[in-house]
Amino acid sequence: MSKNIKLLSxxxxxxxxxxxxxxxxxxxxxxxxxxxxxxFNYKQRVITxxxxxxxxxxxxxxxxxxxxxxxxxLSKENNDKQNEALSYKIIGKAYYQxxxxxxxxxxxxxCLKTSESINFTEGxxxxxxxxxxxxxxxxxxxxxxxxxxxxxxxxxxxxxxRGQASCYNSLGVIxxxxxxxxxxxxxxxxxxxxxxECNCLIEKSNAHLNIGIIYKHxxxxxxxxxxxxxxxxxxxxxxxxxxxxxxNLEIGKLFVLQGYxxxxxxxxxxxxxxxxxxxxxxxxAQSLNSIGNIYRNQKSYNKALENYNEAxxxxxxxxxxxGQIILLNNIGTTYLLKKNFIKAxxxxxxxxxxxxxxxxxxxxxxxxxxxxxxxxxxxNFNLALKNYIIAFEKRKxxxxxxxxxxxxxxxxxxxxxxxxxxKAIEYLDISRNIAEEYELHNxxxxxxxxxxxxxxxxxxxQKSLYYYKxxxxxxxxxxxxxxxxxIAELQTQYETEKKQRKxxxxxxxxxxxxxxxxKKRIQLLYAILAVLLAVVFTVxxxxxxRKLKSQSKRLNLKNKKLNKLSxxxxxxxxxxxxxxxxxxxxxxxxxxLKNENNFIEIIEQTGYNMLNLIENxxxxxxxxxxxxxxxxxxxxLSGLIQKSISEIKFHAESKGxxxxxxxxxxxxxxxxxxxxxxxxxxxxxxxxxxxxxxxKIKISASIxxxxxxxxxxxxxxxxxxxxxxxxxFDKFKQAEVKEFGGINSSGLGLTxxxxxxxxxxxxxxVISESESGVEFWLTLPFTKNxxxxxxxxxxxxxxxxxxxxxxxxxIELSNYKTYEISEINKVIQKINKLDNSDYVKIAKDxxxxxxxxxxxxxxxxxQDYINKITIS
Numbered sequence: 001m002s003k004n005i006k007l008l009s010x011x012x013x014x015x016x017x018x019x020x021x022x023x024x025x026x027x028x029x030x031x032x033x034x035x036x037x038x039x040f041n042y043k044q045r046v047i048t049x050x051x052x053x054x055x056x057x058x059x060x061x062x063x064x065x066x067x068x069x070x071x072x073x074l075s076k077e078n079n080d081k082q083n084e085a086l087s088y089k090i091i092g093k094a095y096y097q098x099x100x101x102x103x104x105x106x107x108x109x110x111c112l113k114t115s116e117s118i119n120f121t122e123g124x125x126x127x128x129x130x131x132x133x134x135x136x137x138x139x140x141x142x143x144x145x146x147x148x149x150x151x152x153x154x155x156x157x158x159x160x161x162r163g164q165a166s167c168y169n170s171l172g173v174i175x176x177x178x179x180x181x182x183x184x185x186x187x188x189x190x191x192x193x194x195x196x197e198c199n200c201l202i203e204k205s206n207a208h209l210n211i212g213i214i215y216k217h218x219x220x221x222x223x224x225x226x227x228x229x230x231x232x233x234x235x236x237x238x239x240x241x242x243x244x245x246x247x248n249l250e251i252g253k254l255f256v257l258q259g260y261x262x263x264x265x266x267x268x269x270x271x272x273x274x275x276x277x278x279x280x281x282x283x284x285a286q287s288l289n290s291i292g293n294i295y296r297n298q299k300s301y302n303k304a305l306e307n308y309n310e311a312x313x314x315x316x317x318x319x320x321x322x323g324q325i326i327l328l329n330n331i332g333t334t335y336l337l338k339k340n341f342i343k344a345x346x347x348x349x350x351x352x353x354x355x356x357x358x359x360x361x362x363x364x365x366x367x368x369x370x371x372x373x374x375x376x377x378x379x380n381f382n383l384a385l386k387n388y389i390i391a392f393e394k395r396k397x398x399x400x401x402x403x404x405x406x407x408x409x410x411x412x413x414x415x416x417x418x419x420x421x422x423k424a425i426e427y428l429d430i431s432r433n434i435a436e437e438y439e440l441h442n443x444x445x446x447x448x449x450x451x452x453x454x455x456x457x458x459x460x461x462q463k464s465l466y467y468y469k470x471x472x473x474x475x476x477x478x479x480x481x482x483x484x485x486x487i488a489e490l491q492t493q494y495e496t497e498k499k500q501r502k503x504x505x506x507x508x509x510x511x512x513x514x515x516x517x518x519k520k521r522i523q524l525l526y527a528i529l530a531v532l533l534a535v536v537f538t539v540x541x542x543x544x545x546r547k548l549k550s551q552s553k554r555l556n557l558k559n560k561k562l563n564k565l566s567x568x569x570x571x572x573x574x575x576x577x578x579x580x581x582x583x584x585x586x587x588x589x590x591x592x593l594k595n596e597n598n599f600i601e602i603i604e605q606t607g608y609n610m611l612n613l614i615e616n617x618x619x620x621x622x623x624x625x626x627x628x629x630x631x632x633x634x635x636x637l638s639g640l641i642q643k644s645i646s647e648i649k650f651h652a653e654s655k656g657x658x659x660x661x662x663x664x665x666x667x668x669x670x671x672x673x674x675x676x677x678x679x680x681x682x683x684x685x686x687x688x689x690x691x692x693x694x695x696k697i698k699i700s701a702s703i704x705x706x707x708x709x710x711x712x713x714x715x716x717x718x719x720x721x722x723x724x725x726x727x728x729f730d731k732f733k734q735a736e737v738k739e740f741g742g743i744n745s746s747g748l749g750l751t752x753x754x755x756x757x758x759x760x761x762x763x764x765x766v767i768s769e770s771e772s773g774v775e776f777w778l779t780l781p782f783t784k785n786x787x788x789x790x791x792x793x794x795x796x797x798x799x800x801x802x803x804x805x806x807x808x809x810x811i812e813l814s815n816y817k818t819y820e821i822s823e824i825n826k827v828i829q830k831i832n833k834l835d836n837s838d839y840v841k842i843a844k845d846x847x848x849x850x851x852x853x854x855x856x857x858x859x860x861x862x863q864d865y866i867n868k869i870t871i872s
Contacts, residue, residue, distance in 0.1 A: 161198035201238035365394035405434035690717035
């Protein structure tokens with residue numbers, strides 16, 4: 001119970017700390033979007049942005065790229081080269097964390113160049129160190145050594161202990177990958193000592209973790225676990241999430257080797273969850289690979305393949321060849337266990353191809369050994385032996401002792417099957433000697449079993465019996481050791497329960513004292529409550545008086561508004577009567593129009609006007625508090641506009657007006673055609689009313705995003721004052737406008753338009769400038785397959801200069817989602833201002849795919865250009 005309380009306490013503290021960090025990050029995000037931030041001077045802005053960047057490494061590292069890019073532009077404006085260099089480093093670290101190594105390298109190189117131009121020692125050292133990390137990730141260890149040693153020499157001169165610790169850790173990793181584990185351990189110990197001296201818990205954690213990995217590689221599991229515990233403690237003490245994730249993964253791998261699959265899975269899943277939050281693709285792949293290994297051990301082969309394949313896809317994305325090789329071998333081995341030999345061999349051959357390219361002896365040995373096992377399963381012993389021998393020689397060459405022992409044991413079993421007993425004994429001796437030296441108990445057990453079978457098959461029963469006894473003794477010792485462990489666990493449980501009983505007794509004694517204190521506390525609370533009630537009652541009386549005064553004021557205001565509303569309704573009634581009077585007079589006096597050639601058209605147009613007015617009045621009051629029911633279908637927009645024009649055509653022709661329609665006939669909208677036609681008729685009727693004689697009415701459409709277009713109806717009449725633009729769609733508000741523009745109107749047509757557009761979940765508005773006329777606009781939905789996307793222009797010739805000039809914009813574009821259209825358009829405008837015809841073509845390609853709304857196509861086009869520039 002006490003253990004659970006301790007665990008809950010730790011979680012609660014973590015929650016409070018994490019919540020405080022997140023809350024602070026949220027408040028800073030609000031601040032940088034406020035007017036207060038715009039009033040900050042340069043130094044205050046830099047401090048605020050850097051503070052938010054520090055918080056984001058744990059909660060939103062992807063936002064750091066945008067923040068740092070803003071810092072770069074600020075630094076350039078203020079000619080602050082030092083801060084510019086540090087901002088490039090932040091961008092590089094963010095890309096590195098997401099395993100985008102090429103983009104990370106470009107920014108670290110900018111950091112180095114900028115730092116060198118002003119002799120900024122800290123920046124030069126940091127850039128060299130981080131470039132070294134990139135080359136480690138890309139397995140270019142010679143280059144990694146050069147840059148890391150440069151950083152170390154600078155840090156030594158500057159007496160930068162933390163920087164030295166980081167460099168020592170990197171050098172240890174490089175030598176580990178180069179196969180020189182002795183030298184690696186020396187550097188890891190230097191890193192640990194340096195980290196302790198400067199109290200840098202992050203580098204201390206990394207050093208202990210790396211030393212533990214060396215111990216694990218040398219099969220010293222207990223020492224490895226001790227180092228992992230020290231690494232985890234240091235990482236937790238400094239709240240280092242990536243370090244915690246890395247240690248959890250390595251502990252999980254250690255438990256897999258020891259056969260504790262359930263414990264292993266718990267640690268590896270913790271690592272996977274943390275790495276997904278951090279966006280570290282390489283570490284996610286490693287966690288998925290380890291989970292696959294556990295499922296394979298449990299013979300859940302399909303689950304194992306799911307995890308392996310997801311990990312392989314990530315390793316290919318970040319171009320990590322070593323990770324790909326490991327996964328190809330694991331997938332091949334899983335298909336081998338499923339007895340799908342063709343698929344297994346296919347994956348093993350892919351592994352050999354990549355291993356040969358990178359000259360990786362260790363992975364080549366593993367793959368040849370796996371192929372040997374495959375041929376044994378197929379009873380093709382000659383080919384199996386050939387592959388085993390290749391694996392054996394390679395493991396000897398790289399001094400991988402446990403690997404030599406395992407493959408020697410497999411060769412011995414194969415010779416036993418082939419009837420070559422001397423050779424079987426020769427390789428069993430090799431395997432046994434290594435197993436005894438390194439205390440590999442399970443392998444030693446297998447060797448004794450092998451001796452028993454070999455000597456029995458050879459007729460040497462006395463020797464066979466001797467090794468069988470050794471086999472039994474080792475097996476019993478393993479079980480005895482397991483029994484001792486179980487007894488120790490039970491003893492621990494007993495001691496824990498004894499302590500728990502003592503704690504419960506103490507708690508009982510404390511409860512008696514607590515009860516007495518509780519009574520006194522309650523009495524004190526009653527006294528405090530009595531005082532509070534008196535205060536509250538006094539406050540209530542004061543507030544009641546204030547509310548009565550406030551209500552009196554509100555009633556007076558409401559009376560004034562009711563009087564004003566009554567005037568509105570009277571004015572509105574007069575307007576409606578006026579609107580109906582004119583068409584009725586025309587129809588009543590139809591006999592006077594018989595001499596007119598177009599009197600039928602006049603009557604028909606008059607009827608349309610009356611019908612539209614009556615429908616507007618009825619619908620505005622009918623649907624005032626409900627939504628207009630819609631029957632949506634795919635409607636050709638240009639055809640719908642032509643139908644609306646036909647209803648007001650006569651009045652337009654009588655004023656000598658012309659219509660200019662700029663709309664693609666391919667555009668179809670998912671709308672209620674009848675409702676939208678009435679909207680268009682109302683807006684076109686208004687345009688005809690307010691247009692001067694012999695002018696034009698322009699109808700056009702423009703694309704806003706992948707699902708929405710904007711339709712505009714522009715007339716050349718006099719502008720609408722700004723104070724009226726916000727109210728003309730509201731019921732009764734036309735009464736305030738009175739006879740604006742010389743035409744008295746109820747305005748209910750515009751009210752209906754607003755209600756109908758709202759029912760479609762779209763928008764409507766007006767734009768009016770004194771010189772450019774009046775434009776009523778509305779948005780409509782359309783399907784994105786109506787847009788034609790231009791392909792990438794293969795005729796564009798790229799050159800090296802583009803890496804510096806165009807690449808930053810392409811990288812910035814790749815960070816946005818397709819819905820962040822305004823931000824993307826700003827970057828595209830910047831590209832167009834570079835005054836380069838090829839850049840304009842590229843911008844046009846990106847703009848075309850943007851409006852498809854397809855994230856993969858958008859990112860794919862940008863990545864293609866990034867790749868082209870990088871290769872050139």
